[in-house]
Amino acid sequence: MSVQGTILVLDGVSTNRIMLKVQLTAAWYHVVQGEKLEGLAALLRRVRPDLVLTAQTLPDGTAADVKSLIAKNPALGDVPVVALTAQNDKQARLRALADGLDDVLTHPFKDTLLLARIRSLLRARADTQDLQFRESPQSLGLAEPETPHVAAPKRARVAVLAQKPRNGALWQKALSGQSRYALNSHHQSDLQALLSGPIPDAIVVELDADRSVLNILADLRSRGATRHTVLIGVLIDNNATRASEALDRGADAVCLGGFCADEIVLRLDNQIARKSRMDQMRDSLKKGIAESWIDPLTGLQNRRYAMRAIQQIAQQSAQTGRGFALMLADLDHFKAINDEYGHASGDCVLTQAAARMQQVVGKAGFVARIGGEEFMIAVPNISRAKALTMASTLCEAICAVPFRLPDQRTPISATISVGLKMSAPTYLSQEEAEPVEQLIKSADKALYAAKQAGRNQVQIRQSAA
Known part of the structure; x- marks a missing residue:
């Protein structure tokens, strides 16, 4: 049997636990059962559930106590906790x-709704875990991460x-007392607006008997602009299937x-707060990735970026048959500058030199600092001249x-000094084209030749091709 995840069921009534275990096991979930708060911390450490279903009232506590206990464990803080209440x-x-x-589910549980809610929560948790992994300093090779608490936006757009x-106008009016929301209403036939x-x-989407509204949900979720927007559906009845x-x-x-304004407000608060945390993680991830490609002193791309970029340029060149230039540049007698004026002055020279080179190359290619005073420049689709x-x-x-130096x-x-290597694969396949490592060695030999010839030259x- 393929296990889709581990679900912890907490309920002081054994028949409730058994019924849930039957439903969940049939859907290939691994189910672990518990009765009360006592011993729950140890059970959580041992089981490490993916989701918790807990009765609203336990023999020695409440669902809120369960949520609080889980939130205190950094390894389990993102585990969804669903309260089970009476009908x-x-x-x-x-x-x-x-x-x-x-979330909250009420007895008796329809299989379709129970399992759909579990799938939805587990997908959301998987997204969070993926961002947390990618954002971690180990995955990016960065220093200690910043993990400030993020509150919901003061004035979220809803x-x-x-x-x-008429429903749109009534619902907007009912929510208008919430000053933290900037509200507007639209008709479902006019998504463009x-x-x-x-x-x-x-x-907040009205879900009536028209099944086409389900396509609107899918459409909003698939669009890049609204992919991360919170979507809350409102059903006029209790149709579990819909x-x-x-x-x-x-x-x-x-x-x-x-429509219940109180419930909508609570769900909006909870979901928008989660969205804010996710947005911050995405922003932090993007920033971390960008910074991992940047040389902090000069602001140029770094060696890590350069090696990947030159590989991509070479691949494109092999596909198009158009040549590219690879240059290695090295500041002459840079050690003497450091020795005479100090490393701070040397850093100043590096920074200014980087800016000058970047201005020359512009958007035609890239300039990267790949060593102390050594730079790599690559320019695609360029002639030898x-x-x-x-x-x-x-x-x-x-x-x-x-x-100019500050002191x-x-x-x-x-x-x-600059060593230039031209690569002109002219319809060679990627396998037949000169390997990137060999191109870099050739550019390095050209740089050495420039140094031997008196420096300050190219x-x-x-390429033999």
Whole structure:
């Protein structure tokens, strides 16, 4: 049997636990059972569940106590906790949501709705875990991560997407007392109006008997602009099948039994807070990835970026048959600058030299700092003549204007040597084209030749192809 995940069921009533175990085991989940809070911490450490279903009231505590205990464990803090309440107990449902529970299900449980809600929560947790892994300093090779608490936006944008304009107006009015929301209402037939303005943080979608609205949920979830927008469905009745379909189409939560402003507000608060945390993790991940490719001193790309970029340029060149230039550049006598003026002044020269080279190359290619005073430049789709001109301009940019240092009255002069390797694969396959490692070695030999010839000049090695 293939196990889809581990679910911990907590309930003081054995028959309730047994019924849930039968339902969940039939769906290939591994089910672990518990009765009360006592001993739960040890059980959590041993089992490490993917999701917890807990009765609203346990013999020695509540669902809120379970949520609090799990939240204290860093390894389990993102595990969804769902409260199980009695049928038609609206106040219990609102209380559970107010206590921060991830969702509420009522007895008796329809298989379709129970399993759809579990799938939805496990997908959300998988997204969180994926971001946490990718954002971790180990995965990016970075230092200690910053993990500040993120609150929900002070004024989140919330849109009501109604099937009937009158419902949209009524729902917007009912929510308008929540000053933390910037509200607007749209008709479901006019998605363009909703998508043409600022993208909402959350959308409350009316789900009626028209099945086409389920396609709207799927459409919103698949669009890049609204892929991370919170989607909350509102069902006029208690149709478990339609609620299940809505969850599987992308809804983050579904409210049964009609519009309830109190429940919508609680779900919006919980879901928007989660979205804010996820957005911050995505932003942090993007920043971390970007910084992992950047040399912190000069702001140029680093060696890690350069090696991947030159590989991609070579692959494209092999596919198109158009040549590219690879240059290695090294500041001449840089050690003498460090020895005479100090490393801070040497860093200043490196920074200014990097800016000058970047200005010469512009968007035609990339400039990367790959060593202490060594740089790599690669330019795709360039002829030999233009590459030589660019390399000569790089030399001129360094030697023509002395470098000003903060603690020196007189600017100092510096020069640079450039080794140029032209690659012109002309319809060679990627396998037949010259390996990148060999291209770099050839450029390095050209750089050595420039140093041997007196520095402050360009030497070229032409591809044999």
